[in-house]
Amino acid sequence: MLYLAYKNLISKPLNTVLSVLLLILSISLATFILQVKKQLNEHLEGNTKHFDMVIGAKGSPLQLVLSSLLHIDNPTGNIDLEEAMKIAKKPMVKYKVPVSYGDNYKGYRILGTTHKYLEVYKAQLQRGRLYEKSFEAVVGSQVAEQINLKVGKTFASSHGLAESGLETHKEKPFVITGILKPTGTIIDNLIITNLESIWEVHEHSYDEGHENQEVHQKHQDPVKKENFNLITETQSHEDDGHAHENKEYHLVEEHNHSQDDPKHKEEHDHSKEHDHSERDDEEKKEITSLLVKFRNPIGVLQTSRFVNEKSTMQAAIPKFEIDRLTTFLGVGFQAINGISLVILFIASLSIFINVVRSVRERKQELALLRTYGISTFQLIKLVFLEALMLTLISAIFGWLFGRLGVWLFSVFSDAYGYDFQFGMPNREEVYMLLLVMVTTLPAAIIASLSLLKLNVSKILADA
Amino acid sequence: MIRTASLRYAYKHSEDQNLVFPDIHLSSKESLLILGASGVGKTTLLHLLAGLLPIDTGDVYIGNTHINRLTRGELNHFRGQNIGLIFQKSYFIKSLSVLENLLIREKFSKSKSDRYRREELLMHLGLCDQMHKKVYQLSEGQQQRLSIALGVIHKPKIILADEPTSNLDDINCEIVVSLLKKEAKICNSNLVIITHDQRVKPHFNNHIIL
Secondary structure, eight states: OHHHHHHHHHHSHHHHHHHHHHHHHHHHHHHHHHHHHHHHHHHHHHHHTTOSEEEEESSOHHHHHIIIIIOOSOOOOOEEHHHHHHHTOSTTEEEEEEEEEEEEETTEEEEEEOHHHHHHTTOOEEEEOOOOSTTEEEEOHHHHHHTTOOTTOEEOOEESSSOOOSSBOTTSOEEEEEEEOOOSSGGGGEEEEOHHHHHHHHHHHHHHHHHTHHHHHHHSOOOSOHHHHHHHHHHHHHHTTTTTHHHHHHHHHHHHHHHHOGGGGGGOGGGGGSOHHHHHHHHSOEESEEEEEESSHHHHHHHHHHHHHHSSEEEEOHHHHHHHHHHHHHHHHHHHHHHHHHHHHHHHHHHHHHHHHHHHHTHHHHHHHHHTTOOHHHHHHHHHHHHHHHHHHHHHHHHHHHHHHHHHHHHHTGGGTOOOOOOOOOHHHHHHHHHHHHHHHHHHHHHHHHHHTOOHHHHHHOO | OEEEEEEEEEOTTOTTOEEEOOOOEEOTTOEEEEEOOTTSSHHHHHHHHTTSSOOOEEEEEETTEEGGGOOHHHHHHHHHHHEEEEOSSOOOOTTSBHHHHHHHHHHHTTOOOOHHHHHHHHHHTTOGGGTTSBGGGSOHHHHHHHHHHHHHTTOOSEEEEESTTTTSOHHHHHHHHHHHHHHHHHHTOEEEEEESOGGGGGGOSOEEEO
């Protein structure tokens, strides 16, 4: 019986292929969406659950969370380390981690932070040791693998968060002291060093940036994004290279001087022309944001209100922001889910037509089978088996293609650090596959109704 | 053994046409040729004998079984095991090969799969070389011979043939009739042929004209 059903299916390949393709499309779309949604949520959750609050410069709270916790957006600006630490110096605070960044190496972000950060994300060393002093760094597993970094190698960071190579800090190369084990979090895609390294690199670059401050302003409105800033600066620097040569020399000297004796930094009154982030850098220690974990939720709310009302900084609560983000994304997911539902409907319609047609076309064959002694019920079973087989094949392939899609997606979205896994079907997917089976069932039932009225005598007599 | 008594049949949609059939009495191994022009109810009679049409009035006995008394399920089973039907036009399962068609026939009639019987039959009917071909690849004559094979493979008590020769030329007609007679003999079956084809007439002694 099974064999006959199978033979009948493959004897009409075109009809079968059409129905199967439609079903495959619908199922793969649905599994794809389910998987992306699930893994994205897991990813967001896994990377943000360690902190209750991000304290950073005023701006979009979502942007702050995205940049500081997930490392996918630009930071809102810089804040004063001391001020931030003061706020976080409360008994309700469980732990706090300052982070600072602004540089990259080949597109991978260099994050200045304390060892606590690694501890919080449970990152462990695979090789080497943690960074001890400035310009030592540990790299995430993904980074190490992708750009082939080894312990003891050196690299020069470039300015900004995107790979540009226009502005590199060649004078101050980093030494890799360790490589981290894969954690499945954003740590895998980061290069981590101490805060001081970021400050020292930037002291230099801000000096350089200052040279062309005036030129830069002609070219562009006050910009929020540092890296854009610096690209224009470099260009203009080339244009007016000669005019600034002397001044530059002078300032570089000053800069070297300031390194020897930090107290002299304040002498640089020219820095007041800069926007606040650059200015502050030379006066006080700055960080991009402070990540805080509280002992209880009350602390979160109190501190959040205090920071947002009484200071120049803002406090963003990752949980809320991620919720907001998933609501935004949810609309898109729903749209695609809707599309896959429509396709599912069309697919079951096509299976219905396929079954009805095969019954009509094979009326005589089915009548013949009746003369062979099989009952009407067995004929219905045969038709059912055909429909079921069609659905099963589509379900399996649809699911496989869905997973393949997720895998491809994860390959292309590598830059965001989304690491998708290829797992077994989960409960939601099993439900969906069952739903598909159920939608094809009525199709088979209606189609097989005509079998009950099958007039064997008449069909065989009308030769 | 086949016995019918006062068999009548009325098609529901045409009440004026009430078919009355003569009583048939065949002892075992006897053959019967039913002749008649088109539209006199030859096929109806055949289908009544095969249990494909419900019997309104009259009785049909095949062997020791009273067909009227069988339930639907019993009738299906009985038909599968004891009746072999051969049609004017050849009906097959088109997605299967010659051999597979025979296998499925055996399977559905719940008779044992008999390899020797299959091979013997294919040899007798000259279909050995076509065994693995798809049925639509066969010629007209070959198809008719396969039809016979499907009608007799399970060694039925009666073989019912509906116009088995009308589409065939003289030579193939001869072949088919002699094959039917031969197979009926091998199976110890009653052979009932209905036809309007006068070429068949000389081969049989027992005639009924409707």
